[in-house]
Each structure stands twice: as structure tokens, then as C-alpha cells.
Amino acid sequence: MECVFGLVGNDFAxxxxxxxxxxxxxxxxxxxxxxxxxxxHKLIAASGEPGDRVQFTxxxxxxxxxxxxxxxxxxxxxxxxxxxxxxxxxxxxxxPYSVNILLxxxxxxxxxxxxxxxxxxxxxxxxxxxxxxxxxxxLSLMDRHYHSGMTVEEAIDLVDKCIMEIRSRLVVAPPNFxxxxxxxxxxxxxxxxxxxxxxxxxxx
Amino acid sequence: xxxxxxxxxxxxxxxxxxxxxxxxxxxxxxxxxVGVRGTDIVVLGVEKKSAAKLQxxxxxxxxxxLDDHVALACAGLKADARxxxxxxxxxxxxHRLTVEDPVTVEYITRYIAGLQQKxxxxxxVRPFGLSTLIIGFDPYTDVPSLYHTDPSGTFSxxxxxxxxxNSNSMREYLEKNYKExxxxxxxKLAIRAxxxxxxxxxxxxxxxxxxKVHGLRQLEEAEIDAIVAEIEAEKAAAEAAKKAPAAPxxx
Numbered sequence: 016m017e018c019v020f021g022l023v024g025n026d027f028a029x030x031x032x033x034x035x036x037x038x039x040x041x042x043x044x045x046x047x048x049x050x051x052x053x054x055x056h057k058l059i060a061a062s063g064e065p066g067d068r069v070q071f072t073x074x075x076x077x078x079x080x081x082x083x084x085x086x087x088x089x090x091x092x093x094x095x096x097x098x099x100x101x102x103x104x105x106x107x108x109x110x111p112y113s114v115n116i117l118l119x120x121x122x123x124x125x126x127x128x129x130x131x132x133x134x135x136x137x138x139x140x141x142x143x144x145x146x147x148x149x150x151x152x153x154l155s156l157m158d159r160h161y162h163s164g165m166t167v168e169e170a171i172d173l174v175d176k177c178i179m180e181i182r183s184r185l186v187v188a189p190p191n192f193x194x195x196x197x198x199x200x201x202x203x204x205x206x207x208x209x210x211x212x213x214x215x216x217x218x219x
Numbered sequence: 220x221x222x223x224x225x226x227x228x229x230x231x232x233x234x235x236x237x238x239x240x241x242x243x244x245x246x247x248x249x250x251x252x253v254g255v256r257g258t259d260i261v262v263l264g265v266e267k268k269s270a271a272k273l274q275x276x277x278x279x280x281x282x283x284x285l286d287d288h289v290a291l292a293c294a295g296l297k298a299d300a301r302x303x304x305x306x307x308x309x310x311x312x313x314h315r316l317t318v319e320d321p322v323t324v325e326y327i328t329r330y331i332a333g334l335q336q337k338x339x340x341x342x343x344v345r346p347f348g349l350s351t352l353i354i355g356f357d358p359y360t361d362v363p364s365l366y367h368t369d370p371s372g373t374f375s376x377x378x379x380x381x382x383x384x385n386s387n388s389m390r391e392y393l394e395k396n397y398k399e400x401x402x403x404x405x406x407k408l409a410i411r412a413x414x415x416x417x418x419x420x421x422x423x424x425x426x427x428x429x430x431k432v433h434g435l436r437q438l439e440e441a442e443i444d445a446i447v448a449e450i451e452a453e454k455a456a457a458e459a460a461k462k463a464p465a466a467p468x469x470x
Contacts, residue, residue, distance in 0.1 A: 077312040084284055084308045 016187055017062035018149030021117045021129055022157060023142050025164040027198035028119035028127040030060040031174050033189030045211055050195045054079055054089055057120040058195050058202045062146050063134060064113040071112045075099050092120025096130035104136035115146040121197045152184055153177040178208050228342055238346055239339050242370035245348035249294035253389055253412045254352040254365045255379040257405030261354040261363040263292040264413045264426045282427040286311040288355050289327055290435045294383025295349030303347055307331050324355040328366040328374050336372025346370045350382040356431045385416035411450055419447055
């Protein structure tokens with residue numbers, strides 16, 4: 016079951032996603048990156064129908080890039096979130112996308128922000144959010160330990176607590192997670208948390 | 220002849236499409252633009268007509284980015300340019316979305332030229348009144364490219380070209396003085412060609428430089444002024460050398 020969660024720190028936002036690509040009872044791969052770098056200072060963590068997830072997030076990414084070329088400046092995180100939500104809403108009653116999204120970004124003027132966008136086009140600006148069965152555990156832990164203005168170390172500590180809880184308490188817990196972070200210097204991969212590595216092929 | 224120049228879709232008896240030729244006239248009245256290709260760099264220069272005192276000159280950008288690795292300058296009807304540039308920018312992103320690869324310079328040139336041609340063969344429309352100079356680096360290579368399109372929809376690759384006002388003089392200058400250059404030498408060649416027809420000075424020309432590593436960079440007025448000063452100094456030195464080639468050395 017796909018797990019995505021994230022939170023906002025003192026001048027950064029962090030998002031975490033599991034990395035297993037599952038089809039019925041088969042695990043296709045356990046290093047599928049579900050957090051897309053939307054532009055230099057935005058991350059989009061998505062979970063849901065695999066085809067929709069990739070199609071929809073790539074579509075949003077290209078439209079965000081087009082905006083930047085047309086207007087000479089990048090979209091703000093709020094604008095990107097509202098655009099994403101609008102696209103979900105337009106498709107909702109015709110040909111809906113089954114994708115849940117956490118959009119994290121950093122704007123020079125307003126600092127870090129996190130947006131919760133679910134598959135029926137709900138939009139909330141939040142300090143912490145989560146999707147999937149893992150959310151039952153990660154939201155509870157974040158409610159207990161989160162405070163505003165956390166440092167990177169504190170935030171990653173909380174992220175690791177959530178990952179541990181998911182691994183130990185969720186019946187079909189995903190083994191591996193990827194952590195990405197966005198701050199004034201841009202969006203980048205922070206770390207992977209792997210408990211199952213794809214075995215290297217033995218040489219003949 | 221007058222009967223054959225109203226509608227775009229009508230050939231004249233001697234095989235002309237007059238509307239397209241009139242569009243080329245519009246280009247000839249537009250501002251001068253020059254493009255020069257070097258070994259590791261490609262440069263665009265455009266004449267900036269003196270801005271009205273109250274106009275905010277920063278809002279008038281003549282050299283635009285189509286994507287991270289492709290840029291365009293044009294001569295002719297600026298309003299038509301906005302439409303073409305918008306369509307090209309959309310196509311650049313659409314290409315990335317469908318084939319997961321950035322466009323090659325030739326692809327986007329062919330697209331723009333194709334668009335210009337479509338408007339020479341449709342009813343009720345007129346051609347775009349502009350010629351473009353398109354520069355860029357193909358993805359996965361270090362090879363710079365320069366292409367030119369015109370209102371008829373023709374396009375081709377060039378080592379150096381000019382379009383707009385006095386383009387013939389600039390092209391003649393380039394034909395006489397072109398050689399394979401790189402880096403700053405290419406920039407100087409482009410500016411020298413532009414200075415043949417434009418009043419000298421940083422406020423009258425806009426120059427942008429594209430490299431593989433840094434993408435498109437617009438030169439600041441101060442930088443352009445410095446290069447223009449260098450060029451004038453070189454010209455003066457060449458003049459002086461011509462005037463007194465056998466001057467005796469001072470003892």
C-alpha cells in the first residue's frame with residue numbers, strides 16, 4: 016500500500032514516499048521514484064494509479080515549465096498547487112485521475128509550504144500531511160512530535176520514526192522509502208531508506 | 220498584377236505569391252537582426268530602436284527563450300512574433316512530454332517554418348510578417364546550430380546570417396569576414412556586423428549568447444559597450460596602420 020507523507024520545517028519542506036511499484040500480488044520494482052522534481056524549487060509526491068500518477072505529474076511539470084518560458088518567472092508554489100487542483104477538478108466528472116498529491120515548494124517571498132491535493136481535487140495548505148494506509152500511523156506520530164520551525168535534523172528524525180512505525184505496524188508495509196527536501200537552494204533528493212536492496216546479478 | 224495580390228491563395232501568372240512577397244517587405248522594414256555560429260557558442264544580436272522616453276525598455280525583449288537550449292530573434296511584425304513564439308514554446312514542452320526528450324533545433328525550426336507555410340496556403344488568412352533566427356544546441360551534443368525561417372515557410376541552417384533592415388549589407392560583411400571562431404571572438408563578429416548598419420552604442424543593440432553549459436545569457440548594456448569600445452579601438456588601430464605603414468621607428 017502506497018505511503019506518502021510530508022511536513023514543513025523552519026525554512027524547508029520535506030516529503031517522503033515509498034518506492035514499491037505493485038501490481039496485484041506482484042512487486043514490479045522496489046526503487047520506483049514517486050517524488051517528481053516539478054521545477055527548481057518544487058517537489059510533487061504522488062500516489063495512486065501508476066499510469067495516472069506519471070501521466071498527470073508529467074503533464075503538470077511541462078505546463079509549469081511552459082508558464083516559466085511564457086512569463087519569464089516561475090510559478091509560486093500556491094499557484095502551481097491551484098493549477099494542479101484545477102486540472103484534477105476539470106477531469107473529475109469526465110475522466111478522473113486517481114492520483115493523490117503532496118506538493119512541497121519554497122518561495123523566496125513566503126518561505127516553505129506544503130499542499131495536500133487529493134484525487135477528488137480537495138486542496139489544503141498544511142504543515143503536515145499524508146496519504147494511504149501509512150497515514151494512520153504517520154499522521155498520529157506527526158501530531159505527537161511535530162512543532163513549527165523544526166530543523167532538518169529534527170524533521171528527518173520524525174520522518175524516520177514514521178518510517179519505522181509503518182514498517183512495523185502495516186501488514187503489507189513497503190520496504191524502501193525515498194526522502195526529498197526543498198529549501199532556498201532548491202529541490203533535491205535527501206536520502207533513501209532501504210531495507211530490501213535489489214540483489215546485484217552475480218558475475219559468471 | 221493587382222488582381223493577383225489580394226488573396227494569399229492565388230498565384231500570379233508569373234508564379235508569384237504576392238502576399239508572401241509583401242510579407243517579406245514587412246520583414247525588410249523590421250529591425251536588423253544578426254546571428255553568428257561559433258564552434259562552442261552561438262550569438263544573436265538585434266537592433267534596438269531608440270526607446271520612447273516614457274517606455275519601460277525592460278518590457279521589450281527582442282531575443283526570447285523557447286526552451287532551456289533554444290532561443291529566437293526575429294525581424295518584422297512583433298505582434299505576429301508573439302503568436303509564433305507562443306506556439307513554439309508549447310511545442311517544445313509538448314515534445315518533451317510525448318517523447319521525453321528536448322527538441323532538436325532543426326525540429327523546432329521545421330515546426331515554426333511549417334506554421335508559417337500553413338498560413339500561405341489557407342483561405343482568409345495572411346502570412347506571418349516575420350523572419351526568425353533560431354539558435355541552440357541539440358540535446359546530448361555540443362554542436363551549436365543557427366537556422367533562419369521566412370514568411371514563405373522556407374528554412375535552412377547557416378554559419379552566419381542577418382535579417383531585417385539592411386540585412387544585405389550585414390550579410391555581405393559576414394560573407395567577407397566570417398571565419399570559424401569561438402567564445403568572445405564570435406560575439407565580436409556578430410556585434411561588428413550589426414554595427415555596420417546600426418548606430419554604435421550599448422543602448423542601440425541587444426545581444427544574447429548561448430553556450431551548451433550556461434544556456435542563454437543576455438549581455439548587459441555595460442558589457443556590450445565594452446565590446447563596442449574594443450571593436451572601435453581595433454578599427455582605429457587598423458585605420459592608423461593603413462595610413463602610415465612605413466612610419467620610421469622613433470630612436
